[in-house]
Amino acid sequence: PRGGGLLAGVAAYVKRVRPNVKVFGVEAEDAAGMTASLREGRLVSLDSVGLFADGAAVKTVGTETFRICNTLVDGMITVDTDRICGAIKLAYNDARVVLEPAGALAVAGMKKYVEENGTTGSTFVAITSGANMDFDRLRFVSECADESEVSLAVTIPEKPGAFRDLYNTIWPRNVTAFSYRFESERNANIFISFQPIANVENDFEDTVRHLRENGFECIDISHDELAKVHVRHMAGGRSEVPHERLFRFDFPESPGALQRFLLALDIKWNVSLFHYRNHGDDFGRVLVGIQVPEKCGRSLGVFLENLGYRYSEETDNPVYRRFLRNTH
Incomplete structure (x- = not known):
């Protein structure tokens, strides 16, 4: 399977049943293949990708997933490592679940969108999609997650x-x-x-x-x-x-x-x-x-x-x- 499958599938379903709902994709800044492709209007292959959010890191997204996202997705958001770590901490504090970096992308992107746009009174849904986490990575996350420091x-x-x-x-x-x-x-x-x-x-x-x-x-x-x-x-x-x-x-x-x-x-x-x-x-x-x-x-x-x-x-x-x- 190639990159963009979850975003394409969610967008296809949501736009069918609730076309007025906006759908955004979120990628790590150093692995933003779909963001680059949608911006250029064509498939873009990245020279390299960061592996912190390895569950969503591909150099080239899929042809069919790109076609669907190019038609249905309302926008893309990119987040850095600190925001991803902050999202992992936020999810743990709120729901006592430990997300992997790729699984926390949507939470990080949602938080960034609200902060930058000052949005109030709206309903947001973040799809968390993985919990493949080990203690070595948790040690790094704990160092980066405290956005107040x-x-x-x-x-x-x-x-x-x-x-x-x-x-x-x-x-x-x-x-x-x-x-x-x-x-x-x-x-x-x-x-x-x-x-x-x-x-x-x-x-x-x-x-x-x-x-x-x-x-x-x-x-x-x-x-x-x-x-x-x-x-x-x-x-x-x-x-x-x-x-x-x-x-x-x-x-x-x-x-x-x-x-x-x-x-x-x-x-x-x-x-x-x-x-x-x-x-x-x-x-x-x-x-x-x-x-x-x-x-x-x-x-x-x-x-x-x-x-x-x-x-x-x-x-x-x-x-x-x-x-x-x-x-x-």
């Missing part, structure tokens, strides 16, 4: 307390990711993700403006594929940091928990590495590098015990020494 690259001065000042500027918004690695004596580059306050118009734009007014240079990287797929997991690298010691901390995850941790960590020693990601667990997990001269070892021990959080030192961990620390 935004990401910024922020430059802060390399000095004690700058972390806290940055976080307090964003507070009370929920910070979901926070990554930093010492780079120079002057400035630090932070990868930070957070959720703007719901139902507050232009809250993200206001937050960015507020950051800049407080001296934090920042750029929006929420829709940057390189940032979302790769850099967020790679921010940092090997750095030569004198007297650095590495610790893992666990703290009970709750609203404001990261802020409380940062306030507790407001110390005289410089933080040279910081990584936090909210995974929805009951405990938040933070990796922290602290520059501690040897003469301060005893006072550091007292500080860690008084901090009140479970911790373990990873300074001698071979992974840290191979990937995060430059000793030459």
Whole structure:
């Protein structure tokens, strides 16, 4: 079978019994063979297709399905991977069903159509057509599905307390990711993700403006594929940091928990590495590098015990020494 069969069949039936009902097809942006063919008025073969929505990914749609769709379909909608992931999450939250990417295309397209056209008072039906999902793909979906999460690259001065000042500027918004690695004596580059306050118009734009007014240079990287797929997991690298010691901390995850941790960590020693990601667990997990001269070892021990959080030192961990620390 060739592409377009479901759309052609639905259009043929609906237009026969209810010709006034509009029928739209939905395709992934990187596998939009029917969209291209209907736009050109002829069969178009794609050079390549994306395989995320593999159940609807063909280079060339069928001749007969194209003929039917060209006659009966009212339009085509294309959606990106983030919208597909958001639709999978929406379907799960609403009906407790897990759709495969191709099966969620109609939900993603319907949501995009309503958002872009501001349609109200109409009835929409999305045909969900598959649930072939595995845990490896679910892991990717969970990273991309949260449409409320935004990401910024922020430059802060390399000095004690700058972390806290940055976080307090964003507070009370929920910070979901926070990554930093010492780079120079002057400035630090932070990868930070957070959720703007719901139902507050232009809250993200206001937050960015507020950051800049407080001296934090920042750029929006929420829709940057390189940032979302790769850099967020790679921010940092090997750095030569004198007297650095590495610790893992666990703290009970709750609203404001990261802020409380940062306030507790407001110390005289410089933080040279910081990584936090909210995974929805009951405990938040933070990796922290602290520059501690040897003469301060005893006072550091007292500080860690008084901090009140479970911790373990990873300074001698071979992974840290191979990937995060430059000793030459």
